[in-house]
Amino acid sequence: MRTSRLYPLLALILLCLALLPFGVGGYILGLLTVGYYYGVIAMAWDLLFGFAGEVNFGPSFLVGVGAYTAALLNHYQHWPIWACLIAGSLAAMVGGMVLAVPALKLKGPYFGLITLVAVLLLQNMLVLFSGVTGGEIGLDVPDVLTISDNGNYWYALGFMTISGAILFGLSRSPTGLILQASGQDAIEASALGFNVAKHKMVAFAVSAIFSGLAGAMLIFYLATVSVGTVVDLTIGAQVIIAAVMGGRRTILGAALGSVLLIIGNELLRPIGQLATFFVSATALVMILFFPGGFLGRLLRPEGRE
Amino acid sequence: MTPLLEVKGLTKRFGGLIAVSDISFSIAGGEILGLIGPNGSGKSTVMKCIMGIERPNAGEVLLEGTNVAGWPTHKIARQGIGIVFQHARPLHRQTVLEHIILALLPDDLLMLRANRAVRERAEMIAERVGLAAVMHRLPRTLPFADLRRLELGKAIARNPKVVLVDEPFAGLTATEVGDFSELIASFRAEGHAVLLVDHNVKSVAALVDRALAMYLGEYVAHGTADEVMRNETVRRVYLGGKLEVAARPDTGGLARKPLLGVDNLSVQYGKAQALDSVSITVGEGEFVSVVGLNGAGKTTLFNAISGLVAASGTVTWNGQSLAGRSAAAIARGGIVQCPETRELFGELNVRENLDLGGQHLPKEVSARQLAWLFDLFPILQERQNQAARTLSGGEQQMLAIARALMMQPKLLILDEPTLGLAPVILEQLSKALEALRQTTDITVLLGEQNVTFALPHADRVYVLEHARIVWEGPPGRFAEEAGAGYL
Numbered sequence: 001m002r003t004s005r006l007y008p009l010l011a012l013i014l015l016c017l018a019l020l021p022f023g024v025g026g027y028i029l030g031l032l033t034v035g036y037y038y039g040v041i042a043m044a045w046d047l048l049f050g051f052a053g054e055v056n057f058g059p060s061f062l063v064g065v066g067a068y069t070a071a072l073l074n075h076y077q078h079w080p081i082w083a084c085l086i087a088g089s090l091a092a093m094v095g096g097m098v099l100a101v102p103a104l105k106l107k108g109p110y111f112g113l114i115t116l117v118a119v120l121l122l123q124n125m126l127v128l129f130s131g132v133t134g135g136e137i138g139l140d141v142p143d144v145l146t147i148s149d150n151g152n153y154w155y156a157l158g159f160m161t162i163s164g165a166i167l168f169g170l171s172r173s174p175t176g177l178i179l180q181a182s183g184q185d186a187i188e189a190s191a192l193g194f195n196v197a198k199h200k201m202v203a204f205a206v207s208a209i210f211s212g213l214a215g216a217m218l219i220f221y222l223a224t225v226s227v228g229t230v231v232d233l234t235i236g237a238q239v240i241i242a243a244v245m246g247g248r249r250t251i252l253g254a255a256l257g258s259v260l261l262i263i264g265n266e267l268l269r270p271i272g273q274l275a276t277f278f279v280s281a282t283a284l285v286m287i288l289f290f291p292g293g294f295l296g297r298l299l300r301p302e303g304r305e
Numbered sequence: 306m307t308p309l310l311e312v313k314g315l316t317k318r319f320g321g322l323i324a325v326s327d328i329s330f331s332i333a334g335g336e337i338l339g340l341i342g343p344n345g346s347g348k349s350t351v352m353k354c355i356m357g358i359e360r361p362n363a364g365e366v367l368l369e370g371t372n373v374a375g376w377p378t379h380k381i382a383r384q385g386i387g388i389v390f391q392h393a394r395p396l397h398r399q400t401v402l403e404h405i406i407l408a409l410l411p412d413d414l415l416m417l418r419a420n421r422a423v424r425e426r427a428e429m430i431a432e433r434v435g436l437a438a439v440m441h442r443l444p445r446t447l448p449f450a451d452l453r454r455l456e457l458g459k460a461i462a463r464n465p466k467v468v469l470v471d472e473p474f475a476g477l478t479a480t481e482v483g484d485f486s487e488l489i490a491s492f493r494a495e496g497h498a499v500l501l502v503d504h505n506v507k508s509v510a511a512l513v514d515r516a517l518a519m520y521l522g523e524y525v526a527h528g529t530a531d532e533v534m535r536n537e538t539v540r541r542v543y544l545g546g547k548l549e550v551a552a553r554p555d556t557g558g559l560a561r562k563p564l565l566g567v568d569n570l571s572v573q574y575g576k577a578q579a580l581d582s583v584s585i586t587v588g589e590g591e592f593v594s595v596v597g598l599n600g601a602g603k604t605t606l607f608n609a610i611s612g613l614v615a616a617s618g619t620v621t622w623n624g625q626s627l628a629g630r631s632a633a634a635i636a637r638g639g640i641v642q643c644p645e646t647r648e649l650f651g652e653l654n655v656r657e658n659l660d661l662g663g664q665h666l667p668k669e670v671s672a673r674q675l676a677w678l679f680d681l682f683p684i685l686q687e688r689q690n691q692a693a694r695t696l697s698g699g700e701q702q703m704l705a706i707a708r709a710l711m712m713q714p715k716l717l718i719l720d721e722p723t724l725g726l727a728p729v730i731l732e733q734l735s736k737a738l739e740a741l742r743q744t745t746d747i748t749v750l751l752g753e754q755n756v757t758f759a760l761p762h763a764d765r766v767y768v769l770e771h772a773r774i775v776w777e778g779p780p781g782r783f784a785e786e787a788g789a790g791y792l
Binding site for chain 2: 185188195
């Protein structure tokens with residue numbers, strides 16, 4: 001789809017979403033609020049995988065670092081929310097840089113393994129130092145963004161809109177083009193004169209900042225932080241499923257996928273444990289038969305066939 | 306004239322293998338140098354060392370006096386060296402024009418919009434390389450030659466002082482070769498220094514000002530294309546001096562019962578025609594060589610016979626069509642291919658590799674076969690307990706052949722067994738093949754670009770060129786009728 005037609009459509013959708021609180025109840029708003037935060041995480045993941053070509057199996061590592069940094073500072077140091085958000089994003093960025101170092105040295109499955117191990121390490125640390133972190137039970141976060149359902153919803157929607165605009169804009173910019181070239185063929189990209197390491201580091205940093213910030217904002221909505229909500233491997237898997245279902249390399253698809261996944265999980269809640277199975281099976285079928293995802297076709301590159 | 310690019314004493318080792326040994330040359334602006342050598346001669350490694358894709362172990366790469374040897378690739382690129390890769394690897398989701406825009410971008414993190422001038426310049430370049438009509442299309446929809454044009458377009462966009470071109474004409478038709486020659490000549494006209502890397506002097510003779518020939522990492526000859534082609538060593542490397550034809554009891558050639566028949570076989574890889582209506586026959590007990598340069602289609606032909614790639618046309622085996630049979634069924638039927646990549650199990654030792662080949666045989670047959678092979682390749686017996694990956698290239702090749710023979714094939718297909726081997730190893734391999742031919746009634750189909758190796762054993766020779774069979778005859782007539790193309 002041409003961008004000239006895409007933008008008005010997006011604006012219309014966002015307007016409808018912004019007006020939603022006047023039509024639906026707090027329960028649905030609450031679902032969407034969480035969906036939007038995960039949407040940002042999935043978009044950040046897509047930047048790293050879809051564009052820089054780095055398969056990060058542990059997006060929840062970056063989210064967890066951001067969330068726990070913010071939570072601990074708020075809980076123990078009583079830092080104001082805005083300071084906690086900044087600190088959380090910066091901490092996640094440092095985490096991203098730490099991941100980037102092996103990523104630039106290792107190829108394929110080895111880097112993927114490191115990202116998995118990073119999540120497990122973080123999870124173990126949090127449980128080991130449960131005296132401070134609250135361990136598996138979690139830690140309460142004294143401050144909240146707002147207690148109003150509508151307010152929280154708008155915060156999340158606004159955050160997703162701004163993040164989406166930045167990430168999508170970046171992906172379509174010349175910098176995004178260089179990033180894709182670096183991801184697909186590092187030798188070719190460097191022969192064209194691009195410092196592949198530098199561009200990938202930036203991709204890691206950007207992806208990490210948005211993941212960490214989303215994690216930090218999420219806990220100020222939930223008013224609690226726990227391994228199960230922001231660090232667990234299944235959270236990471238959900239993010240990846242959402243991004244792939246929505247459409248790899250589209251950025252916007254990742255947000256759509258996240259919202260649909262959250263709604264899907266909720267609709268299937270009555271069938272209990274089977275819900276996870278059903279959602280995973282659906283994702284598997286989608287990956288096998290529609291690898292482009294929901295938006296893969298819609299946001300296809302503009303070239304003629 | 307001071308040279309733009311000067312290479313001094315370049316040396317590159319991979320482990321114990323010396324890929325490039327003390328190579329020196331220089332190219333002035335407005336000059337084209339051809340770097341020539343057969344497979345495994347190290348010419349591509351020289352190019353990679355210049356571009357910084359490989360780090361040289363010793364030597365200098367001077368670009369206008371600045372030594373860039375060992376710099377990271379992107380810095381060398383920014384300093385003014387560009388490369389046209391042999392294999393176009395375009396991005397999937399970007400149009401032709403976007404690829405050229407990419408090549409025009411500076412190495413900057415904060416470029417959120419490409420300006421109008423960049424776009425216009427990209428359009429001009431697309432026009433110049435003949436891509437104007439297709440510049441808004443995605444690469445996957447383009448024919449092969451257009452992808453190569455795109456690579457050239459990217460190089461023009463970078464506007465490097467020195468352009469390295471890897472096998473510029475591989476896989477192109479005659480008219481396309483003409484177009485490309487013109488484009489490359491235009492680099493020279495604009496004062497760039499151009500390094501053309503190719504297998505054969507002949508294919509680039511019309512274009513280059515000078516040529517430098519390499520063999521097994523070493524300097525062989527240097528001069529005009531004519532001088533290099535007349536050079537004794539070069540002739541020996543490519544043609545083996547005089548072509549020797551070993552005497553062999555007359556097998557009756559075509560009069561024999563045909564074992565393998567290939568009729569009108571065509572294979573298409575995406576846009577590239579890899580095999581174009583090829584027909585060959587191999588009689589029972591015959592030794593047939595298929596001679597052809599890199600990319601001529603030898604491996605594709607063998608893979609099509611073995612059922613590894615889909616092809617149109619028919620392959621008959623003992624009078625029966627092989628259509629619809631799986632690769633495994635074809636191999637069990639007696640056609641065993643020994644691929645050019647060898648495909649040994651590197652972590653297993655020599656004996657285990659051989660035992661795997663004889664897996665389906667009864668124990669005593671397998672033991673007899675093994676004894677016979679150790680007789681044929683004594684070195685393998687010595688190396689029995691050594692891991693395959695630690696063998697030298699020649700030993701690995703012998704092991705690959707021996708493993709294929711363990712399967713007791715009726716037809717043995719050997720795909721470029723000489724790839725990257727030193728002459729002394731070639732001789733050993735050649736002796737083993739000769740022994741095989743004299744003592745058994747095995748049928749062999751050999752694919753080679755090394756004519757010296759392919760001819761002496763052959764009963765009959767086919768020449769494959771640009772996906773077609775262009776010559777067929779006895780090895781004795783090869784030199785005068787088809788030999789000229791193999792310098």
